[in-house]
Amino acid sequence: MRHTIIATGLSIFAGAAFAQTPVLTVYTYDSFVSDWGPGPAIEEAFEAQCGCDLQFVGAGDGAALLARIRLEGAQTEADVVLGLDTNLTAAARETGLFRPHGIAAEGLTLPIAWDDADFLPFDWGYFAFVHRTDLTNAPTSLEALAASDVSIVIQDPRSSTPGLGLLMWVQAAYGDRAGEIWEGLSDNIVTVTPGWSEAYGLFLEGEADMVLSYTTSPAYHLIAEEDAGFASAAFSEGHYMQVEVAGILARTDVPDLARDFMEFMISPGFQDVIPTTNWMYPATAVTLPDGFEGLTMPERALLLSPEEAAAVRDEAVATWQRALAR
Amino acid sequence: MATRARPLTPIHWLGAAFAALAALCVLGPLAAVMLRADWPPALGPADWAAVRFTLLQAVLSAAVSVTLAIPVARALARRDFTGRRALVTLMGAPFLLPVIVAVLGLLAVFGRAGWINAGLQGIGLGRVDVYGLQGVVLAHVFLNLPLAVRLLLQGWQAIPSERMRLATALGFSGPDMRRHFERPLLRAILPGAALLIFLICTTSFAVALILGGGPGATTVELAIYQAFRFDFDLGRAALLGLVQVAICLGAAALAFGAIRGQEVGAGLDRPPMGWPGDGLVSRLGDTLAIGTAAIFLLLPLLAVLLQGLPALADLPVGVWQAALRSIGLALASTALALSLALPIALLVARLTRPGLVEALAFLTIAVSPLVVGTGLFVLIRPLANPVALALPITALVNALVALPFLLRALVPAATAAEATQGRLADALGLRGAARLRHAILPRLKRPLGFGAGLAAAFSMGDLGVITLFSTPGQGTLPLEMYRLMGAYRTDDAQGAAVLLLALTLGLFWLFDRGGRMDADTR
CATH class of the missing domain: 3.40.190.10 (Periplasmic binding protein-like II)
Structure with missing residues (x-):
């Protein structure tokens, strides 16, 4: 045994x-x-x-x-x-x-x-503001968005990577004028969410005209839901990656x-x-599925180097907080 | 009321040990995070601004919640109508919802594109803006009014029917009833309920930010997120955790200091009867209170249901598996929470100055789950793989977090039982288990059922610390719902939310009902 x-x-x-x-x-x-x-x-x-x-x-x-x-x-x-x-x-x-x-x-x-x-x-991916195609006056730049009365939902840069991406987008496109742009955007912002999911959920519920997401987001609706009713706005400053x-x-x-x-x-x-x-x-040349070909393709790609991004981050968050804490 | 010193028995010492354990489970991880930090940690002006906003919104939310709860609980206690029980259960639902579901439901009604604004615009009126401090308070009241109502309702229902008979025989008027019954009972229950809701609101993060409309609505919890994830400043995260400990103990000292012993009197647990001094005005008032609360609490739930029901039938199989996992988890943490809470409640009922014991147990909801979870992670890692222990750790943490709710349900009843039946039992020479079984426990049945229901529902619906330890194939239902949302699958996420709502309410109802079995006619 x-x-x-x-x-x-x-x-x-x-x-x-x-x-x-x-x-x-x-x-x-x-x-x-x-x-x-x-x-x-x-x-x-x-x-x-x-x-x-x-x-x-x-x-x-x-x-x-x-x-x-x-x-x-x-x-x-x-x-x-x-x-x-x-x-x-x-x-x-x-x-x-x-x-x-x-x-x-x-x-x-x-x-x-x-x-x-x-x-x-x-x-x-490119960050972009996604909207429904029935939004007729979709702005064509960050500056035009700030001047318009189009409403947006964004994510908090302190708790969300897309939120931080938008911060860097404004920074890369406007540098010292970032604070001014944020002040202009502050009355467009319906609210700020902790993460991407909450922001996208609010947008789908109709709480805002546009949401900070990616140029690829409309592809999901097109391919998985067969809904061609979504698009992303192309901005002339270029899009942050x-x-x-x-x-x-x-x-x-x-x-x-x-x-x-x-x-x-x-x-x-x-x-x-x-x-x-x-x-x-x-990241490499593989065949993209049908539905990707119609997506917005920005003319300029914006990206700060990792070192630049790390260097400007804290000041950019402070600028953002000042401009938005009405 | 001064009582003679009563000796503590083993179960009371067990209660003391459990209260210490609960506090240790919060303070230990906090210390562990502190030890890993760079010295000296410091708080900046933005952190103090977060502390101020947190206190402001939590005080307002707690005050509004308990104030509104008084007429509603009173009305529900005094009126009997068909469907009353179902309404009471349903109205408890907002408290049991995961916050993101509650927020989306609330916005479907009160948001920019919500029903109310659609209605206002339909008749040519402007738009109400929900975002701002008013939105934060609205959401917190929506989430916590049900808890306040239930805690107060317990108090009204504890009035012995013999006393009511006496009041009727004496021809008590409405003011007489208030003076002799309602004010004492509010003084005994209101401070504890307000404290509980205040503490829940101090750790709010997503609700406060989303409804607050921007970074002006930064709470301590968000500051902790920022310190931990954005700056990786463990010292600041731990210091902010200490600030939460201080807020909890300070608020507990205030609240427990304000509690005046309840002496509504003893009875023989006969079924209740009509309310003396009842007139047409009070009947109309009660109808209005119940109606308004029902609309406020149930409309957002209806929105959640309408959005989610279509997707319920073809939810992915992973969601159902997660649901089973969550039910098991909820049952385990409920059993654990009950075993911890009962001895502590008995101890608190025995002590003449019990505030500190209960305040220690309250730390479990006052301190950031992110700090506690991170600290647990740091503590467990040298001993075992925390990822492999994800579910047991989540069960333990959920039980600890449910502890204050259970205590708030149990302590007033246990104190009353000690003050009434306890004396009789002592006079009869009943001791130990027999005293507990015959004199005390029968009086705790209803709060035990209610508290167990709360604990189960809470564990079911809370995202909890599982997010810190998660691996594929271990997700709970709330986590799976968030994952669906994060993968664009909003329809499925809404279906999962309805499933979660149904299961949570079902569990709550089962336990709550169990506590009321053969209790009385209500």
Whole structure:
């Protein structure tokens, strides 16, 4: 009897040793791993080729993700962090927790050149004000919006990455005149929400004419709901970009696997999933689904470098708060 | 009323231990965050502005909620009509809703494109603007009036029917009733109810920001979000958490100091009867109070229902799984919350100066869930993987957060039971479990059921700390609803909201009803 138990124990042990597949832990934002995000399809596709176990861990949004990594520090279990944007990468780099990805980023199709040794983009989008097509007087610039009586819902830059994106948009387009623009916008703003979901929900309920979202948002309504009634307003100052990136943690014990994942990330197996799950533009040249071709394509792409974004951030928030605290 | 010193029994010591444990579960994580911070932490002028706005809106919200609750609770206690019970249950729903659902429902009625503005514009009148301080108070009253009404209603229903018979025999008028019954009962219950609502409103964040209309409506909780996620300034986050502790203890000292012992008298738990001194005017007033409250509380719910019902039938299967997970979680945290609350309530009822004990337990709703969750994360991480423990941690935190509600339901009843049946039991020499079972517990049945219902509903509807620890396949129903919203799937999210509303109300009703079984005719 005792021998049987020992034998069973041994065989379990042996089985475990042989079956031990390497685990790759990827921290990402929560909506990435939800049933409706890109996570499930990407996990399946990568596991089919890596002989590994890809484990996603969800943590709020991009900002919460960075806070989580900083909280865990060098003891983090993450091998890869996926879902920061360029407004966060300067702070992320400063932690010293990331290592260069070592991948020649060829074949990227972003509207801007990319040379970041630590972070690699997986998708991107243009911030834009989305409205219903029956809005006849959609403004054609931030300045025209500020002068109009079109109502908008925006997100708080302190708790939301799109909210911070709009702050940087005004900053990149107007620099020292940002405060003036915000004062002009203050009577257009119906309210400010903690996150994207609340703002979009309010817009759909009819609380405002436009909502801060992405040029790709109308594609969701068109493709998933077969509703062509949404559009985004093209602004003449250009549109600020959100570039979403991933990076490898310095402490990872599976550096090769992490690199494989980063390479997979800019391959079709990953990129094809992005447009209709994350509703953003893929970072490489994959065929876009029908419905994307009719989207607003801004003439100018605006983006502050991570260092600039980090440098102007606190002052920009203070300016925003002063202008809006009526 | 001065009482002779009564000895504490083991269950009271257990209550003391549980109160200390509850406080430790808040203060421990707070200290853990503090220890991880860079020194010295400091608060800026924007933080103090957030503290001022938080206090202002919370005081207003609590004051308006309890003031409006008085005529409504009074009317519901005095009138009996068909569907009364269903109405009381339904009117409790706003308190049980996840805030974003409540906000969207409220805006469907009061918003710029809402029913009221559509009506006003239809008859050529202007538009009312809900956004601003008035919107914050409106939303907080919508969310908390139901709680205030229920807590006060408990007080009215605790008036023994023998006393009412006596009042009727003596030909009491309306003013007599107020002097002898209603004022004492309000003095005993109102401060605690106001405190509870004040504290709930001090940790408000999304409601205050959205209805407040902009960064002028920044609360302490939002400042904590900013400190933690935007600036990664753990010291400031922890200091703001300490400010919340100070607000809680200060407000508790004021409120518990204002409570005057209730001495409505003992009875034999006979069914209640008609209200003495009742005239046409008071009948009309009661009808108006019930009608107005019902419209105010039920219209936004109707909006939620109308928007969500069509999507209910084909909700994704993940939503149903999350619903099952949430029900299990709610039952676990209710059991936990009840086991913690009963000994604490018995202890509080025994003490002559019980304020501090209850105030400690109140910390669980007064301090930022973000700080507590982060602190727990820091504490647990060296010992175990917090992600693997996401559901048990959420159950524990939900139970702790439900504790103050349970206590507010239990303590007045336990105090009354001690003051009346307790003395009789002592005279009879009843002790220990027998005393508890025969003298005290029967008087706590109704508040226990109500409190358990609140705890279950709260755990069901609250997003809680699960967001800090979530992994795929572990989502609760509220989290899954937020995920749907975040993935553009507004229709499904509204369907999930209706499912959540139905399940939460169902759980609440089951427990609340359980507490009233064979109690009386009402």
